[in-house]
Amino acid sequence: MSSAAVTTASAPATNAGGSALARLGAAFFGRLVIIVPYVWLLFFFLIPFVIVFKISLSQTAIAIPPYTPALDFSGGISGFIAQLKQLSLDNYTWLTQDALYFNAYVTSVIIAAISTVLTLLVGYPIAYGMARAPATIRPTLLMLVILPFWTSFLIRVYAWIGILKPEGLLNQLLLATGVIHQPLIILNTYTAIFIGIVYSYLPFMVLPLYSALEKMDYSLIEAAKDLGCPPTGAFWKITFPLSLPGVIAGCLLVFIPAVGEFVIPDLLGGSQTLMIGKTLWNEFFANRDWPVSSAVAVILLLLLIVPIMLFQRAQARAQEMDR
Amino acid sequence: MNTTWSRFNITSIVLGFAFLYLPIVLLIVFSFNESKLVTVWGGFSTKWYVSLFHNQGLMDATWVTARVGLISATVATVLGTLAALTLTRYTRFRGRVLFSGMVFAPLVMPEVITGLSLLLLFVAVGLDRGFLTVTLAHITLTMCFVAVVVQSRLITFDRSLEEAAMDLGATPVKTFFQITLPVIMPAIVSGWMLAFTLSLDDLVIASFTSGPGATTLPMKIYSQVRLGVTPEINAACTILIAVVAIGVIIASLANKRREVQRQLDEQAAQRG
Numbered sequence: 001m002s003s004a005a006v007t008t009a010s011a012p013a014t015n016a017g018g019s020a021l022a023r024l025g026a027a028f029f030g031r032l033v034i035i036v037p038y039v040w041l042l043f044f045f046l047i048p049f050v051i052v053f054k055i056s057l058s059q060t061a062i063a064i065p066p067y068t069p070a071l072d073f074s075g076g077i078s079g080f081i082a083q084l085k086q087l088s089l090d091n092y093t094w095l096t097q098d099a100l101y102f103n104a105y106v107t108s109v110i111i112a113a114i115s116t117v118l119t120l121l122v123g124y125p126i127a128y129g130m131a132r133a134p135a136t137i138r139p140t141l142l143m144l145v146i147l148p149f150w151t152s153f154l155i156r157v158y159a160w161i162g163i164l165k166p167e168g169l170l171n172q173l174l175l176a177t178g179v180i181h182q183p184l185i186i187l188n189t190y191t192a193i194f195i196g197i198v199y200s201y202l203p204f205m206v207l208p209l210y211s212a213l214e215k216m217d218y219s220l221i222e223a224a225k226d227l228g229c230p231p232t233g234a235f236w237k238i239t240f241p242l243s244l245p246g247v248i249a250g251c252l253l254v255f256i257p258a259v260g261e262f263v264i265p266d267l268l269g270g271s272q273t274l275m276i277g278k279t280l281w282n283e284f285f286a287n288r289d290w291p292v293s294s295a296v297a298v299i300l301l302l303l304l305i306v307p308i309m310l311f312q313r314a315q316a317r318a319q320e321m322d323r
Numbered sequence: 324m325n326t327t328w329s330r331f332n333i334t335s336i337v338l339g340f341a342f343l344y345l346p347i348v349l350l351i352v353f354s355f356n357e358s359k360l361v362t363v364w365g366g367f368s369t370k371w372y373v374s375l376f377h378n379q380g381l382m383d384a385t386w387v388t389a390r391v392g393l394i395s396a397t398v399a400t401v402l403g404t405l406a407a408l409t410l411t412r413y414t415r416f417r418g419r420v421l422f423s424g425m426v427f428a429p430l431v432m433p434e435v436i437t438g439l440s441l442l443l444l445f446v447a448v449g450l451d452r453g454f455l456t457v458t459l460a461h462i463t464l465t466m467c468f469v470a471v472v473v474q475s476r477l478i479t480f481d482r483s484l485e486e487a488a489m490d491l492g493a494t495p496v497k498t499f500f501q502i503t504l505p506v507i508m509p510a511i512v513s514g515w516m517l518a519f520t521l522s523l524d525d526l527v528i529a530s531f532t533s534g535p536g537a538t539t540l541p542m543k544i545y546s547q548v549r550l551g552v553t554p555e556i557n558a559a560c561t562i563l564i565a566v567v568a569i570g571v572i573i574a575s576l577a578n579k580r581r582e583v584q585r586q587l588d589e590q591a592a593q594r595g
Contacts (some may be wrong), residue, residue, distance in 0.1 A: 260433020
């Protein structure tokens with residue numbers, strides 16, 4: 001990165017009183033503003049991915065660290081090149097040969113997609129109701145949506161175990177009211193995972209939807225009604241298209257992390273359910289196979305790279321519109 | 324505008340909030356349960372809180388978590404604010420696309436990937452896993468959240484205030500500390516709180532990057548949950564919720580007071 005290319009937008013045109021020293025200080029300050037977080041993220045966010053990629057090409061070994069080659073320069077340049085030749089795509093071949101991994105990827109994407117649609121269906125009416133609420137209580141409603149976000153994710157998932165268990169609160173309630181006569185088996189099934197994801201990610205969906213719906217001009221709907229458009233028609237022709245940026249942002253915010261989710265499938269899904277985040281975790285912590293878990297991570301990242309780039313573009317566009 | 328808040332709107336809000344809050348309320352209620360069973364009410368009791376304070380492992384983990392949270396949130400707030408300034412003020416520099424990508428991607432990146440990649444980095448540079456590595460990992464994750472929060476405040480910031488200060492002869496650095504910083508302070512404070520709670524909350528990244536002697540509270544809770552659900556965990560969770568809730572309430576009250584004060588000042592200024 002060249003900091004000489006920086007255009008300091010904040011440099012004043014009429015700063016006649018600034019001494020040369022102050023200007024130098026300002027330029028230094030301006031560059032520091034960029035360099036410090038930039039270098040931090042390069043080192044702690046970007047470089048780690050390069051390392052993951054490299055280790056995904058290595059072999060498992062009983063050593064510390066548990067892979068080979070370790071890629072060091074102790075053997076000089078020729079030694080380093082010899083080590084490079086040991087890198088191979090074996091782990092990726094292994095991933096394609098075992099149906100477990102393929103199934104885990106496919107299941108994760110499907111579960112995340114279904115959960116995203118469910119979250120949208122649950123979140124949309126809430127966001128719409130909030131946007132149409134009297135302006136005086138909207139800040140309170142907004143606060144109430146954000147508040148669960150502050151309570152621990154782990155705790156919120158844990159809370160559902162007590163509710164969904166066969167002898168849990170939901171079954172007690174349904175049995176007592178005579179709706180069912182046999183306890184429902186929900187915990188340790190995919191249903192529990194859906195409930196967990198919808199519940200945990202609901203604020204992420206409601207917030208962008210609300211900010212899109214709140215900006216909307218509702219006189220458009222009234223105009224449509226005056227012209228004889230039925231309410232459902234007005235919704236699909238006006239409200240929904242206008243809220244589309246919120247829908248896209250919300251869906252990406254739910255879908256992307258949900259694909260790699262670990263806590264929810266682990267605590268609510270039990271051992272019978274299959275998701276890639278859990279597979280990676282087990283590969284790393286139970287099997288101690290660092291190269292294979294790195295390969296799993298690389299493929300997961302490739303799978304998510306398009307949604308992540310879409311998310312970034314949506315973010316950048318929203319930023320431009322606010323300006 | 325004529326807001327029609329129909330019965331449908333009210334029903335969906337009530338049901339939605341019930342869905343959001345009921346599990347947390349039930350969790351808190353059952354932390355006061357006399358019975359060892361989490362789901363059968365056996366009378367009011369605070370005995371689980373007492374046994375919690377005698378659980379040395381849990382208390383140690385709480386201490387580790389608090390220290391990691393305080394340090395990482397503070398460093399992340401500084402870095403995140405700098406990142407937000409970069410994103411809003413410096414619109415053209417080489418590598419800007421990469422930079423904004425690195426700020427936004429961690430927000431949605433699955434935690435297992437972030438955790439694994441950070442661990443492999445620490446191993447590659449020969450850093451022993453422990454307190455330091457968890458803290459570094461949390462700084463990296465939470466600074467991006469701080470950046471987003473502060474950035475949204477900076478976008479709506481009235482730049483003419485800064486220009487006025489500099490016209491009057493203030494240096495850019497002085498302008499930043501005397502004008503910009505006080506105005507964006509509420510966003511910085513809420514960014515810090517968000518960073519702190521995210522750090523308090525994190526299980527996956529901490530599990531990858533932590534080592535012996537640096538077990539955090541979520542890791543402890545997680546290992547106990549795997550053994551079975553007990554009211555003691557409910558009690559631990561309730562305390563955690565209470566700490567965060569008190570923090571949020573204090574912050575929003577302080578915010579409100581500042582807002583009222585600002586309005587009073589403006590009125591006084593208008594009267595001359």
